[in-house]
Amino acid sequence: MTDEKTPPEPGFETRAIHAGAHPDPATGARNTPIYQTTSYVFDDAEHAADLFNLQTFGFIYSRLTNPTVSVLEERLANLEGGRAAVCAASGHAAQFLTFFTLLGPGDEFIASRNLYGGSITQFGISFEKLGWKCHFVDPTDTENFKKAITPKTKAIFLEVLANPGGIVVDLEAVAAIAKDAGIPLIVDNTMATPYLCRPFEWGADIIVHSTTKFLGGHGNSLGGAVIESGKFDWAQNDKFPSMTEPEPAYHGLTFYETFGDFGFTMKARAVALRDFGPALSPMNAFNTITGIETLPLRMERHVANAQDVAEFLETHPAIDWVSYAGLKSSPYHDLARKYLPKGAGSVFTIGLKGGFDAGVKLVEGVQMISHLANIGDTRSLILHPASTTHRQLSEEQRIAAGAGPEVVRLSIGLETASDIKSDLDQALKI
Amino acid sequence: MYPDHLLEDILKRVRTIAMVGASPKWVRPSSFVMKYLQGKGYKVIPVNPGFVGKEILGEPVYANLSDIPGTFDMVDIFRNTAAAGAIMDEAIGLTEAKGISVVWMQLGVVNGDAAKKGEAAGLNVIMDRCPKIEYARLFGELGWGGINTGIISSKRPKLRA
Numbered sequence A: 001m002t003d004e005k006t007p008p009e010p011g012f013e014t015r016a017i018h019a020g021a022h023p024d025p026a027t028g029a030r031n032t033p034i035y036q037t038t039s040y041v042f043d044d045a046e047h048a049a050d051l052f053n054l055q056t057f058g059f060i061y062s063r064l065t066n067p068t069v070s071v072l073e074e075r076l077a078n079l080e081g082g083r084a085a086v087c088a089a090s091g092h093a094a095q096f097l098t099f100f101t102l103l104g105p106g107d108e109f110i111a112s113r114n115l116y117g118g119s120i121t122q123f124g125i126s127f128e129k130l131g132w133k134c135h136f137v138d139p140t141d142t143e144n145f146k147k148a149i150t151p152k153t154k155a156i157f158l159e160v161l162a163n164p165g166g167i168v169v170d171l172e173a174v175a176a177i178a179k180d181a182g183i184p185l186i187v188d189n190t191m192a193t194p195y196l197c198r199p200f201e202w203g204a205d206i207i208v209h210s211t212t213k214f215l216g217g218h219g220n221s222l223g224g225a226v227i228e229s230g231k232f233d234w235a236q237n238d239k240f241p242s243m244t245e246p247e248p249a250y251h252g253l254t255f256y257e258t259f260g261d262f263g264f265t266m267k268a269r270a271v272a273l274r275d276f277g278p279a280l281s282p283m284n285a286f287n288t289i290t291g292i293e294t295l296p297l298r299m300e301r302h303v304a305n306a307q308d309v310a311e312f313l314e315t316h317p318a319i320d321w322v323s324y325a326g327l328k329s330s331p332y333h334d335l336a337r338k339y340l341p342k343g344a345g346s347v348f349t350i351g352l353k354g355g356f357d358a359g360v361k362l363v364e365g366v367q368m369i370s371h372l373a374n375i376g377d378t379r380s381l382i383l384h385p386a387s388t389t390h391r392q393l394s395e396e397q398r399i400a401a402g403a404g405p406e407v408v409r410l411s412i413g414l415e416t417a418s419d420i421k422s423d424l425d426q427a428l429k430i
Numbered sequence B: 001m002y003p004d005h006l007l008e009d010i011l012k013r014v015r016t017i018a019m020v021g022a023s024p025k026w027v028r029p030s031s032f033v034m035k036y037l038q039g040k041g042y043k044v045i046p047v048n049p050g051f052v053g054k055e056i057l058g059e060p061v062y063a064n065l066s067d068i069p070g071t072f073d074m075v076d077i078f079r080n081t082a083a084a085g086a087i088m089d090e091a092i093g094l095t096e097a098k099g100i101s102v103v104w105m106q107l108g109v110v111n112g113d114a115a116k117k118g119e120a121a122g123l124n125v126i127m128d129r130c131p132k133i134e135y136a137r138l139f140g141e142l143g144w145g146g147i148n149t150g151i152i153s154s155k156r157p158k159l160r161a
Helices: A012-018 A045-052 A067-079 A091-102 A117-130 A143-148 A171-181 A255-276 A282-293 A295-314 A333-339 A355-365 A395-400 A417-428 B004-013 B029-039 B081-093 B112-120 B131-138
Strands: A084-088 A108-112 A133-137 A153-159 A185-188 A206-210 A224-228 A319-323 A347-352 A381-383 A407-411 B016-020 B043-047 B074-077 B102-105 B124-126
Touching: A012 A067, A012 A282, A012 A295, A045 B029, A067 A084, A067 A224, A067 A282, A084 A091, A084 A255, A091 A117, A091 A153, A091 A185, A091 A206, A091 A224, A091 A255, A108 A117, A117 A133, A133 A143, A143 A171, A153 A171, A171 A185, A224 A255, A255 B029, A282 A295, A295 A319, A295 A347, A295 A417, A347 A355, A355 A381, A355 A407, A355 A417, B004 B124, B004 B131, B016 B029, B029 B043, B029 B131, B074 B081, B081 B102, B081 B112, B102 B112, B112 B124
Parallel strands: A108 A133, A108 A153, A153 A185, A185 A206, B016 B043, B016 B074, B074 B102, B102 B124
Antiparallel strands: A084 A224, A206 A224, A319 A347, A347 A407, A381 A407
């Protein structure tokens, strides 16, 4: 060891701009170039063999790696305080890569029931066709996770700040349950972003993102990411043969032994991404990298505007309730202060006194706010989950997920706050 | 934690590496590391008593460090933590005769007693790191795999051969 001082780690804002991106070695280009290429020449046959065998680092084909996408991957791994990341075409694709790498037929996992509606469908219906069983639990009592664990359980999944309902899950408590069970805790950190919450600091093992939302931030590019902390011991039990036993899809390579603390990322890339193909395009990676450079500034304004609009709506005569963890009235206010001290995000739900019909009138009556199915845009967005994102669920599932008939979801953007409030006010009066 | 400049200095200074625990099976981690380092211009001498007289990746295999003819700059220990102590002792005994200046223990190999002895003998000692990963991290390749290098720089990277 050495007595010399290590320089202090650069701040979040510095890393949001610089991590993963150095000037282009060939040209000196300072901004990250869009490497719009499918494939990369080999130096010779030996170099090609080394690359295919994963014996050296480099590029073969953009389904596996691409220099523009690599910059985004390293930046996300850095901002989350993780070891490594692999990007995918969407958040859903990132979740598929994660679970394909973890599970085999007959395996089970536990998920919070308060998730983005698309995740509930992916886990509950589509994954079941692959032999992966998801058990949903109410996350507001963390003991529910513990009670649902069986010998077949291989992971716990949750959204720390849940979409759509303004619920904050007690991350540290669930991380302790997962650790006791010897299984990884996977956190979807899309709604918070690493600027507001860094789940690895509370004991999570894997983070997934839809980079489409606040990270990209401008509503222009789909994308997803899987990030590993590098701290999970895959060899502590016999639950993860895909990490600890020779991989037949890779000439008998043992990923954990060979790649250590970035073995999960290597496996997700070299097997799941290679064989199923949901690669992120370099153009979308470029847009997302550019978005992340202003993430800290945007998130500050997103949460300030959301707080302002939520407080305005809380006293509005047409509104029954506002579910935003930034409000003192929220039962999740204390958890938000613990896990999201810079602000409780900018997506929340409101309950209209007029029920389903009032919800439809509001989403149709707004003039500046956009009625669409996305969150985390510069623009303010509005949606009636019961008739859109959560439509495929049963009435009971909708209510459990915080998407009942009277519920409208807002994603507060970066416009002038008073303009957002007056647009909502005029539409609520229709 | 080892400062980046220390690791960079070692990897630039060292040219010849004795790898204790090198495996003839190409799918083993030691083979991945040996092949990569060879590709970066290092001479890697495999040490494995079970394969004396054979070759690994074109290099003859020796039973132990003292059997290696000529000098070498670094010992890379690809054995478990318990075995690392005896290898360190052998390396310390050969420091002058063989010109050894670095003993590097692979990822997962953490032997504090051995490290103290080596440092007291004037060696640079690195533990729980992989020279392949550190080389790739410091010279611009590791990030290609989406791995967090922790490096922030506005300088154009100079890739080494």
